[in-house]
Amino acid sequence: MRLTDASVVIRPRTSWEAIDLGVLLAQRHRALLMTSWAIVTLPVFALLTLLLWDYPSVAVLVFWWLKPAYERLPLLILSQALFGSAPSLRQALKSLPSALTPQLIASLTWRRLSLSRSFYQPVQQLEGLDGLPRAQRIAVLGQKDPRAARLLTALGSTLEMTFWIGLMVLFYAMIPPQIEADWSWRSLLDIEGEWNWLEHLTNGFYALVLIVWGPVYVSCGFALYLNRRTALEAWDIELGFRNLRQRVLGSALALLLGGFFALTLLPSSVMAASASIQSMPEEIPSESGNSCPLPPLDNPQTDEDVAPPDSPRLLNQPLTSQASQNAIHAVLEQPPFKNPKPVSGWRIAQPKHDAQSAETPNWLARLVVGLLNTGKTLSAVFGALLWALLGITVAWVMWRYRAWFATFVGKSPPKATAPQDIPHQLFGLQVRAETLPTDVADAAERLWQQSPREALSLLYRALLSRLLTDYQLPLKSADTEGQILARIAELKQPPLDDFSHELTRHWQNLAYGHRLPPDQARQTLCSGWRKLFAQGAGA
Amino acid sequence: MSLSHAEPGFAAPLALLDTRVRMETPEGIDLILRPAGLLSRSIAFGIDLMIRGVLLGALFFVLGTLGDFGTGLFMLALFLGTWGYMVLFEVLHQGRTPGKQIMGLRVIHDDGTPIGWSASVLRNLLRFVDMLPFGYCVGAFTCLQHPLFKRLGDLAAGTLVIYRDLPPQRPALAEVTAINPPLPLLLAEQRAVQAFAERHATLSPARAQELAAIVTQPLQLSTSPDPHYPVQQLNGIARSLAGSS
Numbered sequence: 001m002r003l004t005d006a007s008v009v010i011r012p013r014t015s016w017e018a019i020d021l022g023v024l025l026a027q028r029h030r031a032l033l034m035t036s037w038a039i040v041t042l043p044v045f046a047l048l049t050l051l052l053w054d055y056p057s058v059a060v061l062v063f064w065w066l067k068p069a070y071e072r073l074p075l076l077i078l079s080q081a082l083f084g085s086a087p088s089l090r091q092a093l094k095s096l097p098s099a100l101t102p103q104l105i106a107s108l109t110w111r112r113l114s115l116s117r118s119f120y121q122p123v124q125q126l127e128g129l130d131g132l133p134r135a136q137r138i139a140v141l142g143q144k145d146p147r148a149a150r151l152l153t154a155l156g157s158t159l160e161m162t163f164w165i166g167l168m169v170l171f172y173a174m175i176p177p178q179i180e181a182d183w184s185w186r187s188l189l190d191i192e193g194e195w196n197w198l199e200h201l202t203n204g205f206y207a208l209v210l211i212v213w214g215p216v217y218v219s220c221g222f223a224l225y226l227n228r229r230t231a232l233e234a235w236d237i238e239l240g241f242r243n244l245r246q247r248v249l250g251s252a253l254a255l256l257l258g259g260f261f262a263l264t265l266l267p268s269s270v271m272a273a274s275a276s277i278q279s280m281p282e283e284i285p286s287e288s289g290n291s292c293p294l295p296p297l298d299n300p301q302t303d304e305d306v307a308p309p310d311s312p313r314l315l316n317q318p319l320t321s322q323a324s325q326n327a328i329h330a331v332l333e334q335p336p337f338k339n340p341k342p343v344s345g346w347r348i349a350q351p352k353h354d355a356q357s358a359e360t361p362n363w364l365a366r367l368v369v370g371l372l373n374t375g376k377t378l379s380a381v382f383g384a385l386l387w388a389l390l391g392i393t394v395a396w397v398m399w400r401y402r403a404w405f406a407t408f409v410g411k412s413p414p415k416a417t418a419p420q421d422i423p424h425q426l427f428g429l430q431v432r433a434e435t436l437p438t439d440v441a442d443a444a445e446r447l448w449q450q451s452p453r454e455a456l457s458l459l460y461r462a463l464l465s466r467l468l469t470d471y472q473l474p475l476k477s478a479d480t481e482g483q484i485l486a487r488i489a490e491l492k493q494p495p496l497d498d499f500s501h502e503l504t505r506h507w508q509n510l511a512y513g514h515r516l517p518p519d520q521a522r523q524t525l526c527s528g529w530r531k532l533f534a535q536g537a538g539a
Numbered sequence: 540m541s542l543s544h545a546e547p548g549f550a551a552p553l554a555l556l557d558t559r560v561r562m563e564t565p566e567g568i569d570l571i572l573r574p575a576g577l578l579s580r581s582i583a584f585g586i587d588l589m590i591r592g593v594l595l596g597a598l599f600f601v602l603g604t605l606g607d608f609g610t611g612l613f614m615l616a617l618f619l620g621t622w623g624y625m626v627l628f629e630v631l632h633q634g635r636t637p638g639k640q641i642m643g644l645r646v647i648h649d650d651g652t653p654i655g656w657s658a659s660v661l662r663n664l665l666r667f668v669d670m671l672p673f674g675y676c677v678g679a680f681t682c683l684q685h686p687l688f689k690r691l692g693d694l695a696a697g698t699l700v701i702y703r704d705l706p707p708q709r710p711a712l713a714e715v716t717a718i719n720p721p722l723p724l725l726l727a728e729q730r731a732v733q734a735f736a737e738r739h740a741t742l743s744p745a746r747a748q749e750l751a752a753i754v755t756q757p758l759q760l761s762t763s764p765d766p767h768y769p770v771q772q773l774n775g776i777a778r779s780l781a782g783s784s
Contacts (some may be wrong), residue, residue, distance in 0.1 A: 020558045171600045234750060240734070243727065376608065
């Protein structure tokens with residue numbers, strides 16, 4: 001174990017943070033841990049299921065009881081991955097028997113129900129302590145904040161149950177309703193042993209849950225253990241001191257070499273300086289007389305061949321300068337130097353109904369009968385107020401967004417708005433429909449006898465009125481008769497066009513030229529009018 | 540201690556795992572955040588649930604005396620308690636509900652800014668997805684699998700639950716004569732020396748001497764028959780690094 005090889009940042013953390021580090025550690029080696037866990041546990045589960053087919057509850061209880069045995073392998077993998085490279089799946093499985101045997105009986109019997117199981121597991125498995133030394137070691141480790149390890153186990157079992165029930169709920173939710181009805185009908189007539197497979201299936205869910213949570217639990221306990229040792233043995237300080245040593249002595253060596261070359265070139269001047277430095281490198285390995293087992297020192301001798309900065313260096317160790325260059329480039333490929341774009345997704349929330357019984361305790365209610373009555377009144381008043389508020393809010397919203405609603409409620413009939421735009425007078429003539437008689441042609445025929453001018457005027461006004469209302473022509477009071485004819489021509493209705501031309505000609509002759517229309521014009525115009533507007537005349 | 544890439548010499552092939560993340564602000568300032576994981580967060584949620592349960596239970600009995608009106612008021616309180624408790628505390632109390640306050644947590648935006656209304660409402664509305672299919676299964680699972688321990692609501696709202704930084708206390712250093720370090724020390728090295736001076740009392744004497752022996756030579760500490768002498772010299776260096784008073 002070399003601290004400088006650790007794949008996590010070593011620093012004293014709070015217990016919570018240490019557990020989080022365990023989660024991270026398990027995440028990093030997720031695939032290996034979960035696969036190896038599944039390979040170990042699922043055969044055991046299958047075997048138990050077959051052996052105890054008639055007793056599903058006993059099978060799951062035994063499976064649960066054997067948990068400390070499954071937890072050996074993840075710890076082994078994690079401990080190797082922490083100070084070096086993670087083993088392959090094959091290597092891990094090969095080392096399983098040697099990890100499994102020591103103190104297995106103790107783990108499965110009197111230590112099985114210990115709440116700090118995962119925290120103390122490294123002591124017996126990695127440090128190999130048993131009996132009194134183990135008890136002493138545990139006493140030292142557990143001096144500070146043993147609560148976290150217990151909480152971890154408590155939360156872990158809660159989480160297991162939650163996931164387990166969650167999986168069952170999910171399973172039942174996925175069953176089509178027909179089958180479900182069939183099942184409940186059959187379960188009423190439950191025949192002995194018929195439904196064991198269902199219970200074993202539910203037990204299988206527990207095995208699945210453990211694949212996810214088991215390695216995380218081991219990893220969290222291991223992280224707690226590491227954290228405690230970091231604090232106890234000041235690993236972070238040791239790491240800092242080693243780096244300091246590496247830096248200072250490395251530069252001293254460079255100085256020494258420089259001094260050596262200077263000495264060969266200028267023998268007279270730097271004798272004293274090089275003499276003082278020369279004594280240093282020989283002393284380097286002298287502090288190995290340590291009192292307790294320690295990670296071996298990084299051997300600075302390997303760094304001696306100091307060369308120009310960009311030539312390959314440090315070739316006699318796992319990490320060469322080339323590898324560190326690659327590592328630097330890898331770091332430069334990550335945030336904050338290269339920022340990947342985060343994409344977050346939306347999901348539809350399902351509302352939860354908070355069922356709340358509306359019962360009130362009677363004995364309390366009887367104590368305050370007076371309050372009860374005021375309460376009823378108040379509730380009525382408040383109910384009315386709240387409903388009123390709701391109504392006002394709805395009304396306000398509808399009024400506030402009336403334009404927005406109007407776009408969706410469908411076009412209101414344009415006739416409703418048309419009267420506002422229709423001019424009431426066109427060049428001095430009243431064209432509103434109300435000012436006209438119901439049967440225009442009749443009235444015109446009668447008027448023709450006394451004054452043809454009024455009769456023609458009536459016909460022309462009626463025509464304009466019809467053009468405005470029936471044909472929706474956008475006539476303005478500034479339009480001349482000719483412009484009106486042009487607009488009528490755009491409607492492309494030959495009968496209307498002919499009639500309008502005829503009427504306009506007679507009207508202009510009479511109005512401006514004071515030339516009376518010929519007598520047959522009366523017949524032509526009135527019958528023409530009836531032909532064109534007969535259907536709408538009665539309306 | 541410094542962060543992962545500040546450590547010279549050996550670099551692991553993968554980035555070193557740490558529970559701290561570094562956020563760089565546009566001004567080029569590094570914020571160190573410590574995202575909080577499932578355990579502390581679920582305990583904080585449990586505390587919050589308990590507080591709400593006790594308050595609403597008490598309210599239920601008090602308002603029960605008012606009959607229908609009381610029931611109506613209780614329904615309103617229940618609604619506010621269910622939907623408003625988290626949001627109001629998070630936005631108006633610097634991202635801390637009482638449970639988070641007790642556990643030393645707070646909620647912030649992903650970029651380290653204080654949480655706002657929309658993010659808080661969103662992350663709390665999505666609790667109902669995290670609760671599926673039973674008792675926060677989805678939330679717990681995503682929390683365990685996400686490197687920043689986010690549940691779905693956090694992912695959607697762009698929020699992060701972190702450990703609050705407590706104002707640092709000035710540590711007590713041993714009363715020794717200050718010694719100037721014989722060579723300029725890097726920040727990380729100064730911190731290591733300081734940490735040694737602050738924590739060597741919690742170590743066994745043998746371990747403290749062992750640590751001091753590592754730097755005896757580079758820091759040119761004088762060796763003497765007393766094995767504890769280098770430790771005191773390191774304390775002296777830490778004293779001079781810390782400055783007077």
